[in-house]
Amino acid sequence: MFESLPKLPNDPILGLSIAFRDDPNPEKVDLGVGVYRDASGNTPVMAAVHEAEAQLLKAEITKAYTAPAGYPGANEAVQELAFGPEHPALAAGRVASVQTPGGCGALRLAAELIQRARKGARVWVSTPTWANHVPLLGSAGLELKEYPYYDFERHALDFDGMMAALAQVPAGDLVLLHAACHNPCGADLTEAQWRQVTELASERGFVPFIDMAYQGFGEGLDADAFGPRWMAEQLPEVLVAVSFSKNFGLYRERAGALAVVGADSARAEAVQSQLLSVARGLYSMPPAHGSALVAGIWASNELRQRWQSELSEMRGRIQTLREALVGSLAATVPGQDFGFIARERGMFSFLGLTEAQVGQLKDRYSIYMTDNSRINVAGLNLDKVDYVSRAIAEVLRG
Numbered sequence: 001m002f003e004s005l006p007k008l009p010n011d012p013i014l015g016l017s018i019a020f021r022d023d024p025n026p027e028k029v030d031l032g033v034g035v036y037r038d039a040s041g042n043t044p045v046m047a048a049v050h051e052a053e054a055q056l057l058k059a060e061i062t063k064a065y066t067a068p069a070g071y072p073g074a075n076e077a078v079q080e081l082a083f084g085p086e087h088p089a090l091a092a093g094r095v096a097s098v099q100t101p102g103g104c105g106a107l108r109l110a111a112e113l114i115q116r117a118r119k120g121a122r123v124w125v126s127t128p129t130w131a132n133h134v135p136l137l138g139s140a141g142l143e144l145k146e147y148p149y150y151d152f153e154r155h156a157l158d159f160d161g162m163m164a165a166l167a168q169v170p171a172g173d174l175v176l177l178h179a180a181c182h183n184p185c186g187a188d189l190t191e192a193q194w195r196q197v198t199e200l201a202s203e204r205g206f207v208p209f210i211d212m213a214y215q216g217f218g219e220g221l222d223a224d225a226f227g228p229r230w231m232a233e234q235l236p237e238v239l240v241a242v243s244f245s246k247n248f249g250l251y252r253e254r255a256g257a258l259a260v261v262g263a264d265s266a267r268a269e270a271v272q273s274q275l276l277s278v279a280r281g282l283y284s285m286p287p288a289h290g291s292a293l294v295a296g297i298w299a300s301n302e303l304r305q306r307w308q309s310e311l312s313e314m315r316g317r318i319q320t321l322r323e324a325l326v327g328s329l330a331a332t333v334p335g336q337d338f339g340f341i342a343r344e345r346g347m348f349s350f351l352g353l354t355e356a357q358v359g360q361l362k363d364r365y366s367i368y369m370t371d372n373s374r375i376n377v378a379g380l381n382l383d384k385v386d387y388v389s390r391a392i393a394e395v396l397r398g
């Protein structure tokens with residue numbers, strides 16, 4: 001039966017990682033794959049995670065199934081982290097939530113839930129958006145449409161274009177928003193802009209579907225969650241797909257959650273039962289290990305503080321690198337303003353290079369990034385900044 005299936009090409013980011021691994025140049029720099037790296041180029045296990053893991057190992061007496069909604073305590077942790085412990089939607093019992101296999105699992109589960117509520121519903125995604133949104137939502141049967149988001153000429157959010165497009169979105173459609181640290185462009189909504197989008201959602205009746213994969217990587221845990229918190233207060237329905245891959249460094253553990261805010265507690269209860277039923281049909285139950293670590297860290301004041309300080313160190317490192325790169329580029333490419341890199345947040349920014357220039361950076365300087373010139377700033381290092389900016393200056397000179 002499989003004769004009909006052709007071999008598909010490799011995933012481009014995977015190909016980039018392999019090419020980087022096999023590149024013998026000692027100067028090589030990987031700005032491609034989207035994982036956080038420390039100053040030694042590692043993606044470390046956070047100390048708070050290690051400690052929670054040691055405690056778990058001691059306390060764990062069974063590997064029997066956990067609850068279908070996930071590890072006990074993890075959903076409370078997710079709700080408090082995403083919305084803040086005092087949020088009125090939590091007090092009103094309006095939030096349904098389940099653990100998921102990473103943020104991808106949350107997005108896919110959300111897509112299936114939406115399918116059940118409104119078959120073939122339309123989801124508006126930003127141009128550009130994270131490439132995986134397309135298969136994760138599209139393969140569940142949702143129709144994807146695009147709204148303008150990033151102005152590649154100005155290297156800035158095209159808020160007017162976005163609002164003009166969203167003003168045409170009909171009631172019942174969904175609008176996918178990045179909570180903070182937009183992947184791939186790094187341009188985020190300000191609080192005032194979140195309020196404006198919220199007002200428009202209220203007027204038009206579209207439903208925000210928020211992808212929160214980088215909480216704590218932008219301005220801080222609370223500031224990065226302003227959008228979902230404000231929308232959950234102002235609007236009857238909001239979906240929030242959460243990932244713990246980056247902010248807890250739990251990538252391979254596949255830890256995430258989907259939180260769905262309903263109009264009232266009865267709606268939330270109905271949605272909770274539907275989420276469990278959708279998950280049963282996909283993978284039955286989420287993995288427990290990563291969620292157990294999140295729950296353990298959240299429940300301990302000491303671990304929580306340690307985790308928060310590690311997270312702010314990571315955020316600080318990214319910002320330092322952003323500023324260093326801007327400073328270095330100002331000296332090597334004096335005719336061009338790269339200041340946007342320091343204004344953007346999270347791991348990613350677009351350099352604004354052509355595919356040919358990206359190819360030259362790889363071939364001549366062993367500097368790797370995706371073809372659209374998206375860089376993972378965390379892949380840089382202070383002692384590589386000048387090398388990278390000189391190489392960029394060279395390829396820009398042609």
Ligand code: PMP
Pocket residue numbers: 034101102103104105130183211213243244245251255256
């Ligand atoms: N959304 C965005 C925008 C992402 O960048 C990522 C991770 N690259 C995710 C969701 C989900 O990640 P994961 O499934 O690894 O938790």
